[in-house]
Amino acid sequence: xxxxxxxxxxxxxxxxxxxxxxxxxxxxxxxxxxxxxxxxxxxxxxxxxxxxxxxxxxxxxxxxxxxxxxxxxxxxxxxxxxxxxxxxxxxxxxxxxxxxxxxxxxxxxxxxxxxxxxxxxxxxxxxxxxxxxxxxxxxxxxxxxxxxxxxxxxxxxxxxxxxxxxxxxxxxxxxxxxxxxxxxxxxxxxxxxxxxxxxxxxxxxxxxxxxxxxxxxxxxxxxxxxxxxxxxxxxxxxxxxxxxxxxxxxxxxxxxxxxxxxxxxxxxxxxxxxxxxxxxxxxxxxxxxxxxxxxxxxxxxxx
DNA sequence: ACCAGTCAAGGAAGC
DNA sequence: GCTTCCTTGACTGGT
Numbered sequence: 001x002x003x004x005x006x007x008x009x010x011x012x013x014x015x016x017x018x019x020x021x022x023x024x025x026x027x028x029x030x031x032x033x034x035x036x037x038x039x040x041x042x043x044x045x046x047x048x049x050x051x052x053x054x055x056x057x058x059x060x061x062x063x064x065x066x067x068x069x070x071x072x073x074x075x076x077x078x079x080x081x082x083x084x085x086x087x088x089x090x091x092x093x094x095x096x097x098x099x100x101x102x103x104x105x106x107x108x109x110x111x112x113x114x115x116x117x118x119x120x121x122x123x124x125x126x127x128x129x130x131x132x133x134x135x136x137x138x139x140x141x142x143x144x145x146x147x148x149x150x151x152x153x154x155x156x157x158x159x160x161x162x163x164x165x166x167x168x169x170x171x172x173x174x175x176x177x178x179x180x181x182x183x184x185x186x187x188x189x190x191x192x193x194x195x196x197x198x199x200x201x202x203x204x205x206x207x208x209x210x211x212x213x214x215x216x217x218x219x220x221x222x223x224x225x226x227x228x229x230x231x232x233x234x235x236x237x238x239x240x241x242x243x244x245x246x247x248x249x250x251x252x253x254x255x256x257x258x259x260x261x262x263x264x265x266x267x268x269x270x271x272x273x274x275x276x277x278x279x280x281x282x283x284x285x286x287x288x289x290x291x292x293x294x295x296x297x298x299x300x301x302x303x
Numbered sequence: 304a305c306c307a308g309t310c311a312a313g314g315a316a317g318c
Numbered sequence: 319g320c321t322t323c324c325t326t327g328a329c330t331g332g333t
Binding site: 128 | 309310311312313314315316
Binding site: 117 | 327330
């Protein structure tokens with residue numbers, strides 16, 4: 001079973017290896033020089049934490065890693081609008097990324113990313129679209145820095161945030177999609193969602209986005225299955241990846257009043273089913289690496 | 304050292 | 319139609 005760690009290793013985090021961040025509000029509170037120096041230092045630090053986490057995955061035979069979506073905060077804010085390559089310490093960041101590439105060459109790890117939940121390519125507000133594209137482009141810039149191919153082997157996964165008429169929404173999304181740079185478009189995949197009155201089930205994603213790989217998320221599907229069984233949705237989504245190995249999401253919801261909610265649980269009680277197909281699973285459980293180890297154990301016990 | 308409040312996004316959902 | 323919620327982990331400032 002190919003399992004993938006999402007952003008953070010809880011073990012490393014507990015040892016004090018944590019990402020650093022900065023909000024736009026904080027950035028504005030101090031003189032620009034001072035804030036920029038601090039921001040650059042934090043971003044470089046984040047690449048080093050990423051490198052450390054990648055090594056952790058390799059040491060523990062974890063086959064995939066989802067990059068944090070806040071490696072380089074503030075830069076994509078509309079009033080800042082900087083690329084990583086604009087930073088004064090860019091050479092140091094490049095150096096760290098080259099070092100990460102060397103690490104990746106020693107032992108394969110499938111790298112992916114899940115840009116912000118707030119990305120929307122269907123918005124009627126042009127500024128929202130613009131901000132979303134900036135965010136996606138920054139992710140692509142990081143993938144390029146890591147020397148990753150522009151393909152679904154290293155996917156950028158997003159949701160269709162907006163619910164309503166799927167015809168109009170998909171039309172708007174595809175118009176933006178066609179304008180995206182190759183570095184984003186060639187990696188972009190779409191995940192099912194689970195809003196109570198939502199339309200973006202696996203069934204509808206496949207129907208309205210027939211040429212884009214669809215990410216099957218087990219928990220979202222439980223909450224919005226649109227009359228498709230788990231195995232039918234799994235196989236249909238897997239087929240959409242054609243000759244790439246699908247990267248799916250596995251999670252379990254906290255049970256409240258006898259009902260499974262969309263809130264992610266800390267640890268698994270079960271494990272994902274592959275139906276004998278090759279699949280990678282991002283493990284979206286809060287205890288991160290510990291959840292991965294538990295899934296392995298549960299699966300091994302049932303062999 | 305610890306704790307509660309803050310931060311960011313844009314659409315959903317509730318009143 | 320307006321307000322609150324969602325989500326996350328780290329930052330911030332007060333004790």
